[in-house]
Amino acid sequence: AQSVSQHNHHVILSEAASLELGCNYSYGGTVNLFWYVQYPGQHLQLLLKYFSGDPLVKGIKGFEAEFIKSKFSFNLRKPSVQWSDTAEYFCAVNHNNDMRFGAGTRLTVKP
Amino acid sequence: GAVVSQHPSWVICKSGTSVKIECRSLDFQATTMFWYRQFPKQSLMLMATSNEGSKATYEQGVEKDKFLINHASLTLSTLTVTSAHPEDSSFYICSAWDRGAVETQYFGPGTRLLVL
Numbered sequence: 377a378q379s380v381s382q383h384n385h386h387v388i389l390s391e392a393a394s395l396e397l398g399c400n401y402s403y404g405g406t407v408n409l410f411w412y413v414q415y416p417g418q419h420l421q422l423l424l425k426y427f428s429g430d431p432l433v434k435g436i437k438g439f440e441a442e443f444i445k446s447k448f449s450f451n452l453r454k455p456s457v458q459w460s461d462t463a464e465y466f467c468a469v470n471h472n473n474d475m476r477f478g479a480g481t482r483l484t485v486k487p
Numbered sequence: 488g489a490v491v492s493q494h495p496s497w498v499i500c501k502s503g504t505s506v507k508i509e510c511r512s513l514d515f516q517a518t519t520m521f522w523y524r525q526f527p528k529q530s531l532m533l534m535a536t537s538n539e540g541s542k543a544t545y546e547q548g549v550e551k552d553k554f555l556i557n558h559a560s561l562t563l564s565t566l567t568v569t570s571a572h573p574e575d576s577s578f579y580i581c582s583a584w585d586r587g588a589v590e591t592q593y594f595g596p597g598t599r600l601l602v603l
Binding site for chain 1 (some may be wrong): 529531533582591596599
């Protein structure tokens with residue numbers, strides 16, 4: 377079945393550590409890719425998106441993601457996390473106007 | 488940026504009653520809106536896709552007679568949970584597709600439903 381996989385369920389980092397959250401999908405063909413963040417008690421917000429062009433996408437708050445078509449991946453990265461990055465992160469894939477979400481990765485950043 | 492609102496933000500109801508949740512796009516027109524359900528510590532599960540002026544498309548396993556969706560205008564979609572039961576207790580989130588802004592979905596703040 378078509379799916380979106382986030383391999384890390386819960387990641388715990390210290391401030392200033394580098395972050396990489398994995399996201400893989402199983403859809404063939406053209407896809408649009410997204411990363412959303414949900415801070416505690418808040419609703420989903422768009423971090424970044426990829427539709428076409430440069431596979432390295434820069435988003436808000438210093439986040440970036442790289443689309444690797446051959447690996448069906450769209451991993452999220454940040455070189456130096458802050459305590460305020462503590463949140464739930466969701467990868468999403470839009471395939472033929474069908475939007476699917478990964479299970480989410482909870483990031484806890486220790487001060 | 489674009490804003491999507493939901494009302495109410497949370498509701499408690501007795502088993503057997505019906506609950507209506509509204510989703511509004513405040514500063515853009517949304518021909519398509521989506522309804523999701525989020526269980527604790529789990530991801531969003533798409534329930535249905537709501538298209539303005541036509542019937543909603545429900546995902547497999549979602550009862551259309553249980554979760555009535557009406558998308559009567561370009562800025563409003565409603566989800567009615569009919570004859571609610573405790574197992575319907577969940578967090579319901581809507582999103583709206585802003586096709587005028589390079590096809591980005593904007594999410595509402597969610598509605599927490601507790602059925603007693």
